[in-house]
Every structure is written in structure tokens, then in C-alpha cells.
Amino acid sequence: MEQLQVRAVVTDGCKVAKEPRITSPRGFRAAGLHAGIKRKRKDLGMIVCEVPASAAAVYTMNAFQAAPLKVTREGLEVEGRMQAMIVNSGNANACTGRRGLDDARRMRQETARQLKIPEHLVGVVSTGVIGEPLPMDRMLRAIPGLVEQLAPEGQDSFCRSILTTDTFTKASEVRLTVQGKEVRVAGAAKGSGMVHPNMATMLAFINTDAAVEPPVLQRILRKVTDQTFNMITVDGDCSTNDMVTAMASGLAGNEPLTEDHPDWPAFCRAFAHVARDLARQIARDGEGATRLVEVTVTGAETEEGARRAAKAIVGSSLVKTAVFGADPNWGRIVCALGYSGAIFDPDRVEVYIGSICAVRDGRPVPMDEAAGRRELEQDPVRLRVNLNRGAAQATAWGCDLTYDYVRINASYRT
Amino acid sequence: MEQLQVRAVVTDGCKVAKEPRITSPRGFRAAGLHAGIKRKRKDLGMIVCEVPASAAAVYTMNAFQAAPLKVTREGLEVEGRMQAMIVNSGNANACTGRRGLDDARRMRQETARQLKIPEHLVGVVSTGVIGEPLPMDRMLRAIPGLVEQLAPEGQDSFCRSILTTDTFTKASEVRLTVQGKEVRVAGAAKGSGMVHPNMATMLAFINTDAAVEPPVLQRILRKVTDQTFNMITVDGDCSTNDMVTAMASGLAGNEPLTEDHPDWPAFCRAFAHVARDLARQIARDGEGATRLVEVTVTGAETEEGARRAAKAIVGSSLVKTAVFGADPNWGRIVCALGYSGAIFDPDRVEVYIGSICAVRDGRPVPMDEAAGRRELEQDPVRLRVNLNRGAAQATAWGCDLTYDYVRINASYRT
The missing domain is CATH 3.10.20.340 (ArgJ beta chain, C-terminal domain)
Structure with a gap:
């Protein structure tokens, strides 16, 4: 699966990949395409894990929490696992009432059907304009093609498909050693308006092949989010749709990481590095920013x-x-x-x-x-x-x- | 004293002056001139009352409260009265340490000396750039001339002297009847950056010739400020220097207004009208604003x-x-x-x-x-x-x- 030698520098006690890929952790594939939500650019993306991954998420504090967040939360509550994320940009599916919830559920249902996995293992994520219904026909028609395109090489297509007013794609990856086994942590994110502390703010996806149980993953995600994504601001506006998710495939083969594991501090540093790197990229790409x-x-x-x-x-x-x-x-x-x-x-x-x-x-x-x-x-x-x-x-x-x-x-x- | 017939419309149960003047309430004079703090424009102003007026003030919540606010507060604590306000623009006298406090006291001392009144009856107000020492020589030299210019006609000069990046002067005046006697409430203000809720924010001066005891004036000023000046925002920044002061000369001849006075509600409406009018003018003149x-x-x-x-x-x-x-x-x-x-x-x-x-x-x-x-x-x-x-x-x-x-x-x- 890994043909290229990863060029890397060592920071925070872990190797930082020069060409980060969200699909680098073992078990992950991704894809992105143009489904017709936006006029021209890619607007529908997917990350899939070959096994049900330990999963965690933090959500916007905005009182108008968008429909996809509710659907993702429901699914995650079943067993703390996710196997796929379906993400669209160009339309936030927020303030869309009953219809918005139905639409988010149909995105989930069709994704699960095409991947032949249970619905609760599919997370749904949307970003874009508030208050307009999703063009469901076009989106549902695009999902089979998206599933077909899933590949370890899907990094770039996926990263493009989640952008709104961003001017560049955002990714980060580090590698560390846990019990003599190489563990990878990689993430992708989008900004770039409505970015402000209090979760909310943006989308980020963090994948790892480490073995980590869901509650432990949730704790580290919460803690790291407070020090990274919740410390960025572009314009003080905290959106209705922002979400950070983490999936851990466990395919690195380490014993499950917990706070007592001897390599826990190293894993925390690696996880925090990826989150901080993505947070900085989001801030750097704030709307209109030059610095x-x-x-x-x-x-x-x-x-x-x-x-x-x-x-x-x-x-x-x-x-x-x-x-x-x-x-x-x-x-x-x-x-x-x-x-x-x-x-x-x-x-x-x-x-x-x-x-x-x-x-x-x-x-x-x-x-x-x-x-x-x-x-x-x-x-x-x-x-x-x-x-x-x-x-x-x-x-x-x-x-x-x-x-x-x-x-x-x-x-x-x- | 009052040559012009005031053109007025009736709002909030009181007559709103079309040509508002801070010197309209009986007993007040004002002046403003160029002392050399700014390059060209007027930068030093004064309001004086012919008697020690009941006075009240609310101050910025900013932890870096500028020196003049401390000096004004000290003076007001002596007996709740003020007879003069000396105001400069172009320099905030904030973050100026011991020297800044000394300078504010010297402004007060020289003003009191020229007016032949006790120092504690002089309020000191500054607005402008933070962290630079006041050009005291030029300012002290200008004070005698400023005192000489004090006049009921000083409205425009005073209003100009307190501006920073404002694009127009801000004033408001209403008249009401208390126990058959005409009472006037008038104010002047400046914006226009660093304007945000939490007091702070701007300068405003409200004068009235009503008789109101200091604690009552303080209560109404606090309450009205919360509903008016604290409800405006230009850029979310709450400055080190902002202050609203009120002076009541009592020369209208009414019995002192308290919460039990039959004309109290009318006075509150009049006072609130002036504060709201000034607050709206500050917001309208927010830096760069078109609407x-x-x-x-x-x-x-x-x-x-x-x-x-x-x-x-x-x-x-x-x-x-x-x-x-x-x-x-x-x-x-x-x-x-x-x-x-x-x-x-x-x-x-x-x-x-x-x-x-x-x-x-x-x-x-x-x-x-x-x-x-x-x-x-x-x-x-x-x-x-x-x-x-x-x-x-x-x-x-x-x-x-x-x-x-x-x-x-x-x-x-x-």
C-alpha cells in the first residue's frame, strides 16, 4: 500500500510527513468528486475504513446545530464506532427543519447501502450555505461513483471536496512508534469563515491506525480540541455545522492505548501535533488573510x-x-x-x-x-x-x- | 441666554431639539480649541457649570483603565459633584504609568486654578493613542485660553475638540416639563473605533439643569447606559478610556427628582432619549460605516x-x-x-x-x-x-x- 518513502522531519517526538495523507493510517481510503451542489468544484467526499473504527466527535456549541451533526451523533451513540464519513460542501443542511434531518438520514442510508455496512457506522457532515435544502437527487446519484473511486490515493480529491472559501487544502500527518510498531495519525480539515473558538468553527477529520477504545479516543479528542481547534479564530463567528471527528482503525496492531499505556504521552503528542497543524492551517487560510x-x-x-x-x-x-x-x-x-x-x-x-x-x-x-x-x-x-x-x-x-x-x-x- | 427658538419634535413625551447644544441646560458653558496634541484639528475641550453640579459617571470595564478615569473617579468620590470637565483627544493617557497619573492630576490642577474652583470638582477625560505621554507643556499653556473662550455658544467647538476618527460631531437635546418648569437634558459624544458593549467604548457627556441628587443621578446613568451605550458595538473592542458622565446643575428650579417624584418617568424618558440618540450616532459613525x-x-x-x-x-x-x-x-x-x-x-x-x-x-x-x-x-x-x-x-x-x-x-x- 505504501510505495513512496515518506519524507519526514522529527517534531514533538514524532516524524512529521512532508506529504501528509488522510489515507496513510492503515485501513483508510478516501474519494471526492463533483456531485452538482456547487457549480463546478468538487463537493462530495468520503472517508472509509476497512473495519469499524473506534470513533469520537466534538460538535459546534451553536444552538442551531445542523441536521448532519444530529445524525452523526445518533450513530456514534450506538457503539462508539464509525466506518465511513460522507461529507458535502456547498450546502450546510442547517435550518432546514424536518426535511434537513430526513435528507441527512438519506445520505447516510445510501452510503451504508453502497458500502454494505450498518447505517449507524456512517457519519454525515455538511458545510456551506445555511437554510437551503440539499439537492438530494444529484447527491444520491453521485454516491455509487464516489464509493467506486475510494482509494488510498483519494487524499487530494477528498481534501478538495470539503472546501468552501478555502484557498488551499489542509492536511497533516505524523508517525510514531508504539510498542515497536509504527502508528500513523493523519488529518484533513477545511476553514475558513465563521471560524471561532468553541468548537464549531470548521471541519476536521483525524484518522489513525492505532488501537484506541472509543471512550479514550473521545477524551483525547476533547482535550486536544480545546488546545487547538478551539484556540483559532478568523472572524468571531461560530458556525452551525462545525465538527471534528476521529477514527482509529486499530490496524497498527498495538495493544489498545489508554492513559496508562507507556506510549500514551507519545501518542498524545502525535495526535496534538496533527490537530495543531490543521488548526494553524485553518487560521492561516482565514478568509482574506495574508498572514x-x-x-x-x-x-x-x-x-x-x-x-x-x-x-x-x-x-x-x-x-x-x-x-x-x-x-x-x-x-x-x-x-x-x-x-x-x-x-x-x-x-x-x-x-x-x-x-x-x-x-x-x-x-x-x-x-x-x-x-x-x-x-x-x-x-x-x-x-x-x-x-x-x-x-x-x-x-x-x-x-x-x-x-x-x-x-x-x-x-x-x- | 436663549435667543433662538428651538425647533423641536415631540418624541418619548418630550420635545427633541433640532439643533442640540450641550450648553442648553441652564448653567453650562463650553469651549474647544487646538492645543497641539493633534497636528491641526481641535484637541482640547471644556464644559463648565456655574455651580457645583450633581454628577455621576460610568467607566470602562477594561483592566487597563486609563489615568484620567482614576483621577475623575477620585474627585467624584469626594462629594458626588463636578463643576468642570477637561477633555483632550489625540492621546489617551493610557498605559502611561505614574507619569500618566501625574499628568492627569496636573490637567485637573491647572483647570481648577484657572476656574478658581476646588480640584475635586474637575473631571479629566482623554481619548486617542495609547501609551504616549501627553504633551503637557502645550496643554497647560492652552488651558487659560480655553477658559477664556467658555461660552453658551461653545457647543460646536467643544464637540469638535473631543473627536478622533469620528466623521461628524454628536449631540442630542430634549426638553420636558417638571412641575411646570422647563427642564433640559443635552449631551455630546464621540466614537468611533474600539466601540463595544461594556461601557468602555466611547465618551459621552450629558448635562441637565434638572435638580437631581448625585446618588439618584448615578442610578439613572447606570441604568440608561446599560440600555444604550452598552448596546452599541462597532468592532468588538472595548477601550481603556471610555466614560460617560452626567452633570445636573439644578438651575431649572424643580424640587429634586427621585424615583418617587411624579415627573420621574418623564425625566427618565428624556434622559434615555438623549443617551439613545447619542449611542445611535456613535454606531452610525462607526469607523468606515455606511449604514x-x-x-x-x-x-x-x-x-x-x-x-x-x-x-x-x-x-x-x-x-x-x-x-x-x-x-x-x-x-x-x-x-x-x-x-x-x-x-x-x-x-x-x-x-x-x-x-x-x-x-x-x-x-x-x-x-x-x-x-x-x-x-x-x-x-x-x-x-x-x-x-x-x-x-x-x-x-x-x-x-x-x-x-x-x-x-x-x-x-x-x-
């Missing part, structure tokens, strides 16, 4: 406080436009910190723009404006705040706010 | 829930860009409602774009897109959501998100 912005808050009293502060800064429209304009206006960073709700002493705050200290003891440090400007022209832009109060820290990711964000969103449907 | 957006949420279980929902919708970048593009994309309204944290039943929600019902029972109603587009080309744009669950309601104000917002904020200082 990734990474905000790290250290010295906080609590992790919750550090997260609030980092998210407030990376989400501030004024910070985002300052980055776009490469204006080292640290006052906006300090202002966002001030309204974040994090607990700190204003007189002990330090702010760094890249490597330049702009604020110490809550007061400005004379700064070379040109050097500050150069730091903000980097990609990624790194902003760091030390609250000098405790040991907790957090990192959040976002992007600059540009003319193109306005252009894209002022003319989305027209 | 005022007014979001009303009805049928909520609690007022808190209605406010959260209205603020989430009016603050959503996606709703704001949809308004700019006149795209009747009700999905974004529903999405913002969904993450607002308000409690409601998605299947009972109604959404109106202007007079057009776009969503009923949580599902889209077939809509004439051209008509929807026309509604979004109005100014103000009116969006209405009925949660059909309770009797509470709230209104929030904001503006569209445009290319100009990005342009203004990507090049603020450069």
Missing part, C-alpha cells in the same frame, strides 16, 4: 485565563487590522488583553511583537518602529504577552483582517 | 438573554459584511443568534430583515431576494428577531463592516 497570527500568553494564573487573553488578542479587529497594516500598535494588544476577562496586574504586563519588547511593567518600551513593522510583515506573526503572575500559558491562532475579508463576505452568495 | 444597523430581539425569556442575542447579531462580522454587501443572508443572523448564549427554541425563531419575514419556526420563508436587498440598502437597516418564548426584549446598534474600516485601522498611526 497567520500566533498569540502566546504566558505567566497566567490559570490556563483558562491564558486562553481568554490569547483569544481576545488574536480575535481583536483592531489587532488584526494593525497586523494587516504592519503597524506595531501595541496599545491594541494591551487593550484586548484588558477586556479579555483574564486576571492580571496591569503593571506587570510584558508584550513582545516578534522578538521586540514593546511593553514592560505595563508601560511602553522605546521601540524601533521600523523593526516592529518588519516583525509584523513576517508570516507567521508572533505576539507574546507575559502576565508575570503564574505558570499557566496558552496559544491562540488567527489571521489579519483585510480588504479581501470584506470583499469575500460582502458578496458571498451574489 | 446604522439596529437589531431588536423580542420574545426573550430574560432581558439579559435579549441583550446577548441582539449584541451577538449586531457584532457579527459576517452580518456586518452582509449588510455592507446588501446580501439578505439571514443564515448569518441565525448563526450569530445560535452562539449568543441566549436561551431559546430554534424551532420557534422568527427573523425579519426590515419588513420582510425571512425565517419562521426556525426555517426559511421563501423570500424575494431583491426586496431583501432593498431593505439592507436602507439607513438605518432594521433587523428583528422574535424568539417567541417570553416577554423580554432589547435593541442593539452597530454598523456595517466595510473596506474603509480596514483602511482606517490598517493605517491609524502611519
